Amino acid sequence: MSNEVDAKTARERAKAIAEQRRAERRNRKRRCVVCGVEESDKTPLTAHPEGIGPACKDEVTCQARRAASGR
Numbered sequence: 605m606s607n608e609v610d611a612k613t614a615r616e617r618a619k620a621i622a623e624q625r626r627a628e629r630r631n632r633k634r635r636c637v638v639c640g641v642e643e644s645d646k647t648p649l650t651a652h653p654e655g656i657g658p659a660c661k662d663e664v665t666c667q668a669r670r671a672a673s674g675r
């Protein structure tokens with residue numbers, strides 16, 4: 605019987621941890637103020653030189669993405 609309880613507790617705990625990680629990731633997620641891409645390993649953000657917020661570190665890719673989005 606106790607095994608069942610333990611399994612349930614472990615499942616609940618894993619669920620809680622997954623939920624917490626999701627929330628953390630949501631809070632951490634920033635978007636480039638220029639092209640609107642989400643921050644990720646592929647698109648690292650840095651402070652925009654004009655201080656308007658986070659912007660892509662790779663300016664060339666950022667401008668290309670902005671042009672592609674048509675805004």
Ligand SMILES: [Zn+2]
Pocket residue numbers: 636637638639640641659660666667669
């Ligand atoms: Zn950008």
